[in-house]
Amino acid sequence: MKQSIRFEYESHYFLSQEPTFRENEIWLVVHGYGQLAEFFIRKFKSFFSEDRLFIAPEGTNYNYLEGFQGRVGANWMTKHERETAIENNHRLLDTLIDSYLDHYEKKPKINVLGFSQGAATATRWASVWKGKIDTLVLWSGGFAHDLNLDVANDAFAETDLILVLGEKDELITPESIQMQDELIAGLGKEVMRLFFEGGHQLDTDVLKKNHKS
Numbered sequence: 001m002k003q004s005i006r007f008e009y010e011s012h013y014f015l016s017q018e019p020t021f022r023e024n025e026i027w028l029v030v031h032g033y034g035q036l037a038e039f040f041i042r043k044f045k046s047f048f049s050e051d052r053l054f055i056a057p058e059g060t061n062y063n064y065l066e067g068f069q070g071r072v073g074a075n076w077m078t079k080h081e082r083e084t085a086i087e088n089n090h091r092l093l094d095t096l097i098d099s100y101l102d103h104y105e106k107k108p109k110i111n112v113l114g115f116s117q118g119a120a121t122a123t124r125w126a127s128v129w130k131g132k133i134d135t136l137v138l139w140s141g142g143f144a145h146d147l148n149l150d151v152a153n154d155a156f157a158e159t160d161l162i163l164v165l166g167e168k169d170e171l172i173t174p175e176s177i178q179m180q181d182e183l184i185a186g187l188g189k190e191v192m193r194l195f196f197e198g199g200h201q202l203d204t205d206v207l208k209k210n211h212k213s
Contacts, residue, residue, distance in 0.1 A: 004084070009060070011092055014041045016054035019100065023053045025109040025134075028097060030057065032116025032140070034065055034073030040115070043202050053108075057096055059121075060088060076121040086124060093125045101131070113137040115202055116171075120144035126159075127152040135160045137207070140169055140200050142180040149186040161191040164206060166198040 014037045027047070031040035037058035044054050059074035077085035101107065110133050114122030119141025126133045127147060136159050143152075163180070165172055184191050196206045 009088075011058065011060055011096075012037065013055060013057040013096060014038050015056075016041060016044070016048045016052070017050075019053050019103070020050070021100075021103040021105075023108050024051045025053070025111060026097075026100065027052065027054045028057070028093070028110070028112045028122075029054055030076075030112070030114040030118030030122045031059065031074070032118050033075045034063075035115075036072070036074055043204055046204060046208065053100075055096065055100065057093060060092065061085070076117055089121055090125050090128060094129065097129070097131070109134040111135040111137070113139060113207075114141060115139045116141045116200065123147055123152070127155045129155070133159045135162065137162045137164065139164045139202055140166060140171070142176070143183045143187075145179060145183070147183060149183070152187060153189075156187065156189065161187075161189065162194065163191055164194045164196070166200060166203070167195050168197070168199045171200050 027044070029041060029044060031037055037056040041054055041056035048054065059076040061075045061077065062072055063075065065071045065073050076089055097110070101110075110131060112122050112126055112133055112135070114120070114137070116139070119138040120143070122136065123138065123143045124147065126136055128151060133156070136156065138161075142163060163184075194206060196203050
């Protein structure tokens with residue numbers, strides 16, 4: 001007979017710098033499958049500033065990337081116990097972002113960027129978080145296929161939505177594009193689409209050109 005239990009769990013995350021709690025904006029950046037937050041946050045180094053705080057949470061599932069030894073990566077879920085993993089992710093991200101916002105007298109802008117698997121994780125969480133997301137960037141990924149559109153419509157009513165895809169991304173298929181088109185149509189609001197000459201990778205030059213300072 002299957003049972004479950006909740007217990008205190010320690011999860012890691014990385015910051016761009018020690019916060020002053022006077023920053024104008026926060027970027028929550030959610031890595032993709034097989035990545036580690038320590039290295040993922042470095043991709044945004046050119047954006048680091050005293051007015052901008054980056055927070056990179058790390059997925060709570062780990063695996064060897066090749067065989068049974070060597071490099072290790074983190075992920076947000078697998079098909080096994082998927083719903084439990086989603087709820088755990090939501091509690092993790094809620095606790096993390098709220099623990100920082102509690103220290104701000106003036107609320108900063110909240111921007112979220114999800115890469116690859118992190119894009120789906122970010123959309124699920126952002127659609128149910130009690131706060132307001134100012135900008136949601138989905139990079140080399142997209143809206144979660146099981147996104148509750150009624151809930152998301154309300155959550156993203158005042159959110160700038162940006163979808164960024166590489167023209168040579170081998171993981172992007174016509175079927176996945178069609179699914180995203182259907183989800184975006186269901187959201188009923190404009191989504192900015194950006195394309196770059198590259199594959200399944202994060203090209204921060206593209207983000208730099210299109211970020212509103």
